[in-house]
Amino acid sequence: MKSKKLSEVIIKTFKSNGFVLSEPDVLLDSDYIIERSGEKFRSSMLTFDREDGKTMCLRPDLTVASCISFLQKRSSSKIYYSGQAYRRSGGKSANFINDQLGIEILGSKNQIQDDYKIISTILSSAKKIKRKKILIKIGDIGLFKSLINALDMPERWKLRFIRHFWRPSYFEELLKRLEKNTDIDAVTFDTDKKRFYEMKKKDQDKVVAGRSISEILKRFDKKIKDPRSFVDGKKIVKIIKSFLKINCKLSELDERLLDFAKKNNLKKNIFKDFKSILNLKKLNQDINFIANYGRDVEYYTGIVFEVFSGKKEIARGGRYDDLLKSLGAKKKIPAVGAAINLKNI
Amino acid sequence: MKDLITIGLPSKGRLKDEAILFFKDQGLKILQSEKERNYFGTIENKTNIKIIFLHAKEIIQRLGDGTLDAGISGLDLLRESEMNLQKKIVINKKLDFGNANLVVAVPDDWIDVQTIADLEEVAFDIRSKRNTRLRVATKYPNLTNNFLISKGVTQYKLISSLGATETYPFIGSSEIITDITSTGKTLEDNNLRILKDGLILKSTAYLFVAKKSLSIISRILF
Numbered sequence: 001m002k003s004k005k006l007s008e009v010i011i012k013t014f015k016s017n018g019f020v021l022s023e024p025d026v027l028l029d030s031d032y033i034i035e036r037s038g039e040k041f042r043s044s045m046l047t048f049d050r051e052d053g054k055t056m057c058l059r060p061d062l063t064v065a066s067c068i069s070f071l072q073k074r075s076s077s078k079i080y081y082s083g084q085a086y087r088r089s090g091g092k093s094a095n096f097i098n099d100q101l102g103i104e105i106l107g108s109k110n111q112i113q114d115d116y117k118i119i120s121t122i123l124s125s126a127k128k129i130k131r132k133k134i135l136i137k138i139g140d141i142g143l144f145k146s147l148i149n150a151l152d153m154p155e156r157w158k159l160r161f162i163r164h165f166w167r168p169s170y171f172e173e174l175l176k177r178l179e180k181n182t183d184i185d186a187v188t189f190d191t192d193k194k195r196f197y198e199m200k201k202k203d204q205d206k207v208v209a210g211r212s213i214s215e216i217l218k219r220f221d222k223k224i225k226d227p228r229s230f231v232d233g234k235k236i237v238k239i240i241k242s243f244l245k246i247n248c249k250l251s252e253l254d255e256r257l258l259d260f261a262k263k264n265n266l267k268k269n270i271f272k273d274f275k276s277i278l279n280l281k282k283l284n285q286d287i288n289f290i291a292n293y294g295r296d297v298e299y300y301t302g303i304v305f306e307v308f309s310g311k312k313e314i315a316r317g318g319r320y321d322d323l324l325k326s327l328g329a330k331k332k333i334p335a336v337g338a339a340i341n342l343k344n345i
Numbered sequence: 346m347k348d349l350i351t352i353g354l355p356s357k358g359r360l361k362d363e364a365i366l367f368f369k370d371q372g373l374k375i376l377q378s379e380k381e382r383n384y385f386g387t388i389e390n391k392t393n394i395k396i397i398f399l400h401a402k403e404i405i406q407r408l409g410d411g412t413l414d415a416g417i418s419g420l421d422l423l424r425e426s427e428m429n430l431q432k433k434i435v436i437n438k439k440l441d442f443g444n445a446n447l448v449v450a451v452p453d454d455w456i457d458v459q460t461i462a463d464l465e466e467v468a469f470d471i472r473s474k475r476n477t478r479l480r481v482a483t484k485y486p487n488l489t490n491n492f493l494i495s496k497g498v499t500q501y502k503l504i505s506s507l508g509a510t511e512t513y514p515f516i517g518s519s520e521i522i523t524d525i526t527s528t529g530k531t532l533e534d535n536n537l538r539i540l541k542d543g544l545i546l547k548s549t550a551y552l553f554v555a556k557k558s559l560s561i562i563s564r565i566l567f
Contacts, residue, residue: 035478038499039490156466163469170497192456199456208454209514209521210471219467220457325476 102339139293443550
């Protein structure tokens with residue numbers, strides 16, 4: 001089939017599953033994207049300077065562009081998109097143009113139902129084109145968070161691991177540090193303690209470089225009370241590493257997690273939040289659960305998946321509950337979505 | 346064969362005086378124009394060497410575009426410049442003046458922030474509580490970016506500054522800064538403190554040579 005024909009077949013499936021076309025802007029304010037994606041992303045964008053000094057960029061990604069359009073109330077919440085996104089991705093011969101075809105549920109009210117809807121829609125459209133050896137690989141960042149929160153270590157370490165889960169190399173560094181029990185924050189606080197009491201006497205609402213005195217003192221206090229060295233960093237690293245090695249059929253996951261908890265003397269119920277994944281058994285499909293998964297994109301917060309036909313990845317997606325808020329929404333707007341990889345079809 | 350070379354020297358302050366002294370120590374006496382504000386100079390008994398006094402940053406640019414054959418400038422300015430430029434410039438000799446460090450500094454009153462790890466936490470705090478990024482004012486965007494990202498700080502935004510960067514946190518233009526400092530006095534006097542592991546680059550003055558001028562320099566100069 002020609003690629004245009006292919007897209008038509010896929011779009012038809014999207015529509016019949018209730019997804020409505022979203023047509024986001026091609027040009028976006030690049031400050032807005034940097035605010036969301038960070039300075040490192042700057043070199044990936046295709047930008048130009050407008051006469052008034054504003055830097056604009058071609059939309060680097062249709063999920064982000066669709067979210068922006070949704071926040072401007074220009075689209076409904078259950079959408080599909082079909083179009084081009086523009087970004088550089090290393091390498092000299094790299095292609096700037098990515099054809100993207102995908103679906104999103106923005107403002108997802110029912111996590112289990114919506115995760116299922118996205119995966120089943122993607123799966124059925126994929127199957128219309130490639131039937132051979134379909135396999136789904138899934139991970140769940142929520143599970144990792146449950147594990148970390150159940151471990152006996154200082155709060156600050158927990159947050160660090162969760163924040164940096166999507167950056168595997170830095171994550172490894174953190175593990176090494178924990179293993180050797182060398183928290184670089186372990187410095188003496190005596191001199192600062194003196195300043196702490198001085199500052200306590202000041203106006204607590206006074207703001208220094210964007211932070212109030214009370215905010216600064218509160219964090220200082222928390223920091224000295226949080227134990228900086230603790231007994232068994234090694235043991236905890238071992239648990240985290242062995243969790244990340246879990247790789248099994250979805251049908252065996254229940255048992256594997258129970259087994260894992262038992263072996264490591266963890267409470268049985270720490271993984272109670274993976275109903276969304278278990279619900280996928282209904283798909284009647286080969287599904288592999290891989291704990292060490294979905295670690296290349298910062299914005300995923302829950303389930304992450306890829307659909308393979310043989311060795312080729314033909315679609316991927318996941319849940320991203322924080323993205324819309326980071327794009328300026330006043331409150332958290334949960335969302336889940338996926339895109340077809342046209343190049344591999 | 347071309348046998349005239351052009352050397353760029355810093356046009357101001359101690360860096361200028363030290364650069365002239367360095368040449369004198371090599372037996373090369375620099376003669377400046379009698380007109381006080383003239384930017385050109387010569388070397389005594391060396392008619393084939395032309396001296397131009399330029400801004401230290403300009404010296405890197407002009408070495409890169411081939412206008413200058415050699416020049417004295419800071420390592421910080423070389424490392425900050427574009428990769429394409431750096432490829433065209435060779436480090437010839439480390440000099441014993443112009444010592445300065447590029448550092449990360451925070452308001453002294455932020456007593457809870459002593460290390461980069463603290464900074465990383467505060468940046469995430471700001472991000473999740475206020476939905477904005479920690480703003481870092483700097484004259485060195487490239488070096489700052491590479492450093493912060495390598496240390497796990499990702500939730501920030503750069504604010505480019507041309508001067509008096511030390512004031513930024515106190516006038517609402519940024520929260521923290523990175524800047525060059527030799528004694529730390531300017532930072533201290535402006536109520537800023539260097540983070541314990543906040544050293545980005547140790548810099549001094551260097552003699553740089555344009556790659557394409559390597560042979561002519563070794564023939565004529567040293």
